[in-house]
Amino acid sequence: MEKTGKYKRILVTSALTYANGDTHLGHIAGSILPADMFVRYSRLAGYDVIYVCGSDEYGTAIEMSAIKEGISPQEIVDKYHFANKKAYEQLGMSFDIYSRTSTDTHKKTAQDFFTNLYNKDLLYQKTEKQLYSEKEQRFLADRFVIGTCPVCGFEEARGDECENCGSALSPLELKNPRSTITGDTPVVKESTHFYFPLSKFQPKLEEWINSKTDWKPNVVNYCKGWFKTGLQDRAITRDLAWGVPLPMEGFDGKVIYVWFEAPMGYISITKELFASQGNEGKYLEYWGSEDTKLVHFLGKDNIIFHAIFFPAMLMAHGDLVLAENVPANEFMNLEGSKQSKSKGHAIYVKDVIEKYNPDSIRYAIASNMPENKDTDFYWSDLQAKNNNELGSILGNFVNRTFVFAEKYFDAAVPGAGEYKEIDINIINSIKSYTSSIASYYENYKFKDAVSETMNLVRDANKYFNDTEPWKVIKEDKARCGTIINTCLQLCRTFAVLFNPVLPFTSEKLYRMLNIPAEGNTWDNASELKLSGGHKLNKPEILFARIEDTEIEH
Ligand SMILES: [Zn+2]
Numbered sequence: 001m002e003k004t005g006k007y008k009r010i011l012v013t014s015a016l017t018y019a020n021g022d023t024h025l026g027h028i029a030g031s032i033l034p035a036d037m038f039v040r041y042s043r044l045a046g047y048d049v050i051y052v053c054g055s056d057e058y059g060t061a062i063e064m065s066a067i068k069e070g071i072s073p074q075e076i077v078d079k080y081h082f083a084n085k086k087a088y089e090q091l092g093m094s095f096d097i098y099s100r101t102s103t104d105t106h107k108k109t110a111q112d113f114f115t116n117l118y119n120k121d122l123l124y125q126k127t128e129k130q131l132y133s134e135k136e137q138r139f140l141a142d143r144f145v146i147g148t149c150p151v152c153g154f155e156e157a158r159g160d161e162c163e164n165c166g167s168a169l170s171p172l173e174l175k176n177p178r179s180t181i182t183g184d185t186p187v188v189k190e191s192t193h194f195y196f197p198l199s200k201f202q203p204k205l206e207e208w209i210n211s212k213t214d215w216k217p218n219v220v221n222y223c224k225g226w227f228k229t230g231l232q233d234r235a236i237t238r239d240l241a242w243g244v245p246l247p248m249e250g251f252d253g254k255v256i257y258v259w260f261e262a263p264m265g266y267i268s269i270t271k272e273l274f275a276s277q278g279n280e281g282k283y284l285e286y287w288g289s290e291d292t293k294l295v296h297f298l299g300k301d302n303i304i305f306h307a308i309f310f311p312a313m314l315m316a317h318g319d320l321v322l323a324e325n326v327p328a329n330e331f332m333n334l335e336g337s338k339q340s341k342s343k344g345h346a347i348y349v350k351d352v353i354e355k356y357n358p359d360s361i362r363y364a365i366a367s368n369m370p371e372n373k374d375t376d377f378y379w380s381d382l383q384a385k386n387n388n389e390l391g392s393i394l395g396n397f398v399n400r401t402f403v404f405a406e407k408y409f410d411a412a413v414p415g416a417g418e419y420k421e422i423d424i425n426i427i428n429s430i431k432s433y434t435s436s437i438a439s440y441y442e443n444y445k446f447k448d449a450v451s452e453t454m455n456l457v458r459d460a461n462k463y464f465n466d467t468e469p470w471k472v473i474k475e476d477k478a479r480c481g482t483i484i485n486t487c488l489q490l491c492r493t494f495a496v497l498f499n500p501v502l503p504f505t506s507e508k509l510y511r512m513l514n515i516p517a518e519g520n521t522w523d524n525a526s527e528l529k530l531s532g533g534h535k536l537n538k539p540e541i542l543f544a545r546i547e548d549t550e551i552e553h
Contacts, residue, residue: 007293016056024346029332030299059258087349109268111247132189139239147174402539414481415532
């Protein structure tokens with residue numbers, strides 16, 4: 001049964017991954033894992049929810065990498081799109097679709113959006129001076145030009161910033177400018193660009209943000225900071241070869257600026273999802289309705305795009321839903337100075353997934369999610385979470401329950417007899433945990449959701465210890481059956497409640513319990529659904545210990 005209420009459906013996005021490199025744990029902690037956990041919870045809770053994400057594939061950085069490596073931009077984005085898609089699958093991310101922005105659907109979506117604003121006379125043109133290479137027959141934007149920094153004299157400053165002194169620069173400020181690619185000395189030439197009147201939207205944006213009383217303070221404060229400075233109109237076209245061309249005649253060599261075009265990927269990828277089901281128009285049920293709860297997950301570096309620029313674009317367009325929430329995370333950094341030189345400054349998913357249980361990685365990140373402040377990822381923390389919590393608390397409870405059922409009850413669920421107070425207490429506590437954990441998920445408190453779920457397992461272990469089935473079996477097998485029945489019911493509850501953070505373990509639990517995952521929902525997670533006599537499968541090891549020698553230092 002699908003839930004109703006204020007919203008009829010939920011549309012969840014994770015910040016698109018830039019297809020110029022491998023995805024790393026910073027992405028997972030910032031925008032991917034919280035979204036996946038929220039979506040998995042929402043599905044189990046009976047909401048109509050879709051989860052869209054993909055690769056962001058345009059922009060100067062990709063064009064630059066392609067020129068440097070002597071291959072086409074398409075080859076670069078193909079490589080990283082498929083690699084990142086696979087990495088996310090291996091970590092159990094449950095997108096309804098993971099697509100990309102170099103598709104025809106995206107091109108058409110972005111062009112239609114541009115045309116909509118153009119036809120409303122919302123955009124204006126401005127002619128400005130830019131550096132142009134006669135030899136390369138192209139304008140040199142941002143990183144395509146290097147020169148001497150006017151502030152510190154560093155000779156290799158980029159067109160957008162000086163890496164030596166950190167000054168933000170524009171290409172025209174550079175002394176002795178030259179092309180990054182050919183070394184050619186550029187000339188100054190005029191170019192005309194379209195501008196989006198962001199400044200005009202400031203009052204409306206402020207009113208909108210001020211109405212969001214339940215947003216994270218960090219997100220609201222970022223926005224207020226920008227409002228205080230005053231929003232500036234922004235160029236939305238560039239002289240580049242790699243990008244979505246302008247929809248109108250007479251603008252050859254110009255593409256839509258990636259900051260303006262990339263967020264439309266959320267719309268075009270939703271279209272693709274429904275096109276694959278034979279009903280592309282259905283995307284408007286999500287994007288075109290006030291009944292949709294649109295939630296963008298992202299890291300703090302993306303707040304301005306999702307809480308200011310994109311909403312302003314949507315306001316300008318009209319007829320499209322604005323975000324209901326933008327629960328941005330802060331950053332997850334790497335432990336102090338102990339970063340691995342060979343791997344740069346990040347832990348790449350493709351490397352970590354080969355060595356560790358994906359659920360252990362998810363759990364370690366979720367337990368330390370940078371929800372309100374930056375956090376650090378420590379290898380020792382991954383080991384400790386795996387061994388001391390997943391293994392010693394959850395794995396241990398499940399294992400001793402199954403071993404007991406196998407040894408004394410023919411690997412079947414024993415029938416439950418009369419309940420004692422201690423049984424009733426744990427059964428009742430499942431209900432209260434189920435509702436408190438739900439409330440954490442509803443409010444984007446993933447760390448609390450995870451620790452509360454583990455607290456239920458702690459209570460379950462206490463129940464096992466206090467009821468002493470290893471003693472009771474010798475005196476009263478029927479009573480022991482009631483205890484083990486209750487423990488097995490708890491294992492089913494864990495399969496549901498841990499699904500958002502430990503999807504692979506959840507699948508294993510269903511397999512061990514010999515029941516399909518379907519039909520187990522948040523609403524019935526606290527019910528005692530296993531009947532006496534139901535046959536169980538062999539227990540599996542849920543979490544292998546991570547030894548000191550196996551963990552990076
Ligand atoms: Zn400088």
